[in-house]
Amino acid sequence: MSSPRSAEPAATGHRLLLVDDEEAILFALEDYLAAAGWQVATAASAAAAEELLAASRFAVAVVDLRLSPEDDEHAGLGVVRRIRELSPQTRVVLLTAYGSRAVEEEARRLGVDSLLAKPQPLAVLEKHLRELAEGGGTAAAAPPSDATPG
DSSP states (O other), rough: OOOOSSSOOOTEEEEEEEEEEEEHHHHHHHHHHHHTTTTTESSSSSHHHHHHHHOOOOSSSEEEEEEOSSSSSHHHHHHHHHHHHHOOTTTTEESSSSSSSSHHHHHHTTTTSSEEEOOOOOOHHHHHHHHHHTTTTTTSSSTTOOOOOO
C-alpha cells in the first residue's frame, strides 16, 4: 500500500471517523489517512459508528451510503442523521457507488458537506478531507447522481 504523497502539510491531529462495512476499504483508508497524520477511528456498522460518536467528537466523518446487505440500502444516511444530532460541527462526506438524485437531495437536506462517488483516489480524498477539516468550503466534488454500481 502506498503512503500519502503530498507537498502540502499533513492534517496532523484532526480526528476522522470512517464508516464502511467493507473491511478492506476501512483498512486501506485508515492506513493511508493515518500515515497522512489523521487520528482515525473506524466503524463497520451504523451501531459501531453511533458508539464512537457518543464517546468522541470528530472533525470529519466519511460515511458509506450502503453499510451492509442486511441494513436499509441507505443506512449511511441514518448515520449522517446521528452525526448531525450528536456532533453538528462535524463535517460529513458521504461516499457511494449507488448515487441518485433522491440520495443527493436527502444528503443535502441532512447537511452533508460532500457527496463523492466511489472510488476516489486516496490522495484526492485526503486533500478534500483536510480542506473540510481546516474550514474550507463545502465540497466541490461532483455528486454521484449518474454513478453506476461498481
